Amino acid sequence: MGLASFLGAIDTASRSLSVVNRSAPDPVQRMLETTFADQPVDVDELSDDARGDDVVVLTEQTAEGHEVVATSPLEEVMNSVLLVNSDLYKTGQAKLDEFELPSVLTRLDDVPFSLRGYPESDKEKLLLVAISRYIERHAWRAGNGRLRSSFQRLSRIEDERGTRAVYKKVASTDVQTHIYGIPDWSPPTNSNLVTHGGYTDDFYDSWFVVYTPPEDESVEAEPGDRTAASDERLDDVEPDQPVALLALETEPKRWEGYWTFRPSLVSDIDRYISRNM
Template sequence: MVLDAQFDTLASAGPADRRLAVLRRDGASPLDAMLSRLFADQPVSVDADAAVDADAAARDDDVAVLVGDGEVLATSPLSALERAILLVNSDLYTTGTRHLDDADLPSVLTELADVPFRLRGYPLAHKEKLLLIAMSRQIELRAHRAGRGELRSSFQKLSRIDDEVGTRRTYGRLAASGVDLHVYGEPDWDPERSLGATVHAGYGDGYSDSWFVVFDPPADAVGPHTTPAALLALEERSRVWRGIWTFRPDAVSELAAVIRREL
């Protein structure tokens, strides 16, 4: 596959382990079990009784703490984690119930960058693929806020942009924002006429089996909403994906260059 080597390169830079510590003031919640199932068989463990640094433990609210190599990498309110991933489903994104402006994610999720996941879609699993959907929308939000730069996104079938109300609305806003928008997939619908996006259509390797959202801002861009971001997922077999995201500028630039050159 065209993008196999890129995935392997991204994964090789990933951390050895990540641990998500859950601190609730009033004891365990059924949502803790849901969180554990979300990350089951992934390189992220969930610990409801973990010891973490004093600052996190001293907070008044319930929190999730991401730990790596013995250091606290991020801390987020558990309520934010629940709203972002545990209490939602993918229909909220596809139907447009969850808007682009609501796509911010808690840092305990975004800081799982460079961690390779293997995720199943519905009906094999109810929540796993949602992690990639939420991260895709977060990268799209980043591009929209920047209003410039280049966004390259693949859909397997281009008709998915039109079929999913939330996706159509999001990419309509992106096309109008000033972002240089490129879309990839099998040519069963024409986004160029409807959105003004640059269309890259094809079948097979790189088109039918990949899912990427790559935001490559201009070199002179500054500010928190103009930093590079990329998600890459490859379908190993029907409804089973290996996915990863990164915010490393060199990795994003290289992935964008490969997509630009090969697809």
């Protein structure tokens, strides 16, 4: 049981990323393909006179055929994942109030990922790092509700300058900010962070970032009700949209997980954490 019981809670979506009318160098295409290698997301490229150059299109296979879920400039994908490393987030260079993720990445929700960390891969795990920051920013922008985040070791808050700055900023709002991990560090007495320490597998192996809005503001619509996101709307969810990332380290430096906007699933994950950690 435990958090591992939620790994099978999604119905796998069939999604594809297409780079349209690429003029960027070949290595950019190879980096995108490598980032999603061995994942249930196909990556290809095509020409389309109806679109401009260097556009990434996310589509989903449905009973009616391929439907466009989101489009984003290739440059946005390059600058958020392909051409950066995790130090951008750890050191605070990716500032919370300036951070954006292209919709073709955020809308890969309900897709199960199996990712490797460094040194086996220097890009795969970065996708989860970026989504984590996206959810943290979503909570900060909402300004209320509740954020629950796990770090395996609580001392990561202290060790990573960028992470420390993000959580100080989120906790300075009306967002109830809960952090979870092995209790090897305590925040200052004047901190608004609420710490939860433990030594079970859920503490040792989990990576979650879960945002829930105030109960009277939570949206009811499932992600399928959202319209396709364009490159003009990088944050294509409402401020009161629940969202959760959940991943577990099933082997050293290997992570299985997903992120979801489904209110009922986010609520179930949040409730489990509240009652068991």
